[in-house]
Amino acid sequence: MSKNAAVLWTGGKDCALAFYKSQLEGHNIKLLVTFTPKNPVFKAHSLALIKLQAKAIDLPHLSIVIDQPIRDSYQKNISLLKQQHHIDVLITGDIDQIDNHNNWIEDCCKPSGMLVHKPLWKLERESILDQxxxxxxxxxxxxxxxxxxxxxxxxxxxxxDQIDQLKKNKNIDLCGENGAYHTMTLNAPFFTKKIVLTSTIKEDNEYAYLCIQSTKLEEK
Structure with missing residues (x-):
């Protein structure tokens, strides 16, 4: 029998592709999980949009607030996922190490014995976008x-065409790993419905980003 899995869901391309590849591999995905700080301000993808994605996928979504100290909070909540929700495997869209540090989620899963699956780990950046x-x-x-x-x-x-444009700029990681860009997933093979939205563009000193005006689910 396959183990129960949860996908660490942030709303963007990497977690969506990780979901898709894991599903094809036979993982029994039961839950979407989003770790958030207290009073979060998400510019790249709002919590409301993430919850709408969960409806489109037709899976329950769990938003977990992370307190201080951060590592202890992650470890405690991962243990609760195992105990209360019977999750055996966390699926993450992580692609590579950040600043040569160990994988954060793997480290936080060790005390509880939670397994971690990283289907995108060390894949070529262009291959991820091509998929x-x-x-x-x-x-x-x-x-x-x-x-x-x-x-x-x-x-x-x-x-x-956009991948080709990104490749011309040597300062940009093709998958945006260094914060060059973030994405939203509006439709995927495992969505039961697609998301349609309207938005405007806002800017601050460092970023330009979509400000969502309205969202709805439509038949595919």
């Missing part, structure tokens, strides 16, 4: 760093 396109994911750019000249990408779907 999104070839499997007909609808993923749009939701936030970009202003100094990287990507504002025109906001609200647009990831396409081969």
């Amino acid at each position: 999104l396109i070839s499997n007909n994911f609808e993923v749009i750019f939701s936030l970009v760093k202003k100094d990287l000249d990507l504002t025109d990408f906001l609200g647009h779907r990831i396409t081969t």
Whole structure:
């Protein structure tokens, strides 16, 4: 019997592709989980949109507030996922190490014995984006760093043309790993409905981002 799994869900391309690949591998995905700080302010993807994605996927979503000290809070809540929700495996869309540090989620899972599955780990960046396109994911750019000249990408779907443009800028990780950009998933093969939204663009000193005006679910 396959183990019960939860996907660490942030609303963007990486967790969506991790869900898809894990589902194809036979993982029994029961739950979407989002770890949030107290009083979160999400510019790249709001908690309301994440909850709508869960409805589109037709899975329960659990939002977990992380307190101080952060590591203790992660460890405690991961243990509760195992005890109260009978989750055996956490699926994450992590791609690579950040600043050569160990994987945070793996470290936090060790005390409880929670397993971690990372289907995108160390994959070629372009391969990840190509898989999104070839499997007909609808993923749009939701936030970009202003100094990287990507504002025109906001609200647009990831396409081969945009990948080619990203490749021309050697200062940008193709998958946005260093915060160059963030994305929202509006449709994927495992969505039962697709998300349609209207938005405007806002800016602060560092970022340009989508400000969502309205959302709805539509038949695919």
